[in-house]
Amino acid sequence: MGTSTLGNIRSSIITKIKVIALSRQKLPLSLLFTSFMINFVAAAHDEQVDTANVKYCSTNSDQVQLDLSDVSLTREQNIPLVYQGTNNVEGPLWHDGALYYSNLGSHQPNERGFILSNQSTIWRWVPGTKPQVWLDDTLAGTNGLAIDSKDNLVATRQLDGSIVYIDWQSKKITPIVSHYEDKRFNSPNDLTIADDNSIFFTDPNWNTPSNIDVTLTQGGGEPGSQVPGQRIYRVSADGKVNPTLVTELVPALRDKPNGITLSLDQKQLIVGGIAGLWAFELKSGRVSKPKQILNTPIDGLGKDCSGNIYVTTTRKSATRNDDQLVVVLNKNYDEIGVLTVPGIHIVTNIAFGGEDGRTLYVTGLTDPLDGSKVRQCGDAACLSAGIYSTRLNVQGFPY
Secondary structure: OOHHHHHHHHHHHHHHHHHHHHHOOOOOHHHHHHHHHHHHHHHHHHHHHHHHHOOOOOOOHHHOOOOOOOOOOEEOOOOOOOOOOOEEEEEEEEEOOEEEEEEEEOOOOOOOOOOOOOEEEEEEEOOOOOOEEEEOOOOOOEEEEEEOOOOOEEEEEOOOOEEEEEOOOOOOEEEEEOEEOOEEOOOOOOEEEOOOOOEEEEEOOOOOOOOOOHHHEOOOOOOOOOOOOOEEEEEOOOOOEEEOOHHHHOHHHHOOEEEEEEOOOOOEEEEEEOOEEEEEEEEOOEEEEEEEEEOOOEEEEEEEOOOOEEEEEEEOOOOOOOEEEEEEEOOOOOEEEEEEOOOOOEEEEEEEEOOOOOEEEEEEEEOOEEOOEEOEEOOEEOOOOEEEEEEOOOOEOOO
């Protein structure tokens, strides 16, 4: 922590203590000291979060008002896919001039008829060029991708149920954590990283590869069930993992927990799943006081430098029973806008990128068949899995 940072904290605390002293002149010295320490810790945390945000957000960007007038998403062309049948484009992450993303799918049946499901390849795409496979599915096996404060690539890896570092140059994979109480995680899905490099991640059971013995995983129920086993975990910066209280406070999030992000000030943890979206107060890594924000199925989440939250979700509309949308919420979680993702089966996730951090990227998946029929997205056949983008007047975070 630099000298200027400490100076700012001291100045803030002195001001707060003067207010306390004036308003409570009879406050015992011990309580005054306790108030000082609480305010000091809070101010230090706020300063640390602000420092972390500066990496992606220019000065006063939190004061910029998002303008969604005349904004619409455009489908990117020539985005190749690895798998036949269902493809899922997920975990978008902007880094060093390129968009990295996971492409999930299943192998074709082998000679015994076995289908190896839920495999994943990482692509690297520099806009204006053809995407290139960055890490194939014998090594990748990823879903969510993120960056910590040291620019490390951190990924949720359903291949072996782990959270890992992947070296940008050598592509060496280094496990951070893969088990809790001697059982592997189900299928780590999405993640978010705090300013202290602690990691929060969701662990649903619906993308566990077919060659994994599910009795050796954390478990959980079928869609609609609240059987324990699917959780939200926190990994401390030193690699210690513990479940949060998210699914104890909101049992509905035991049913396929999915998208996760932190509020701009990192005082709230926001988690989505099949049953909807909730915000939890977050203090010292612990969650409390859940508040439901949306009651539609939620996939990935993102945020901009003004504190708005971007939610990929499904709603009924005049043209589709399952319209695919990005719902935008302000920092008070009031809905302030909606972007339609045309032609896609399911919208999956969000990232900001481009040279100035103002390009919004949106990913999606498509299962081309609905039973034996071609799947319809509105009045036409669904387009293949892919990527959409648009330009905004605000900067945002790269995953």
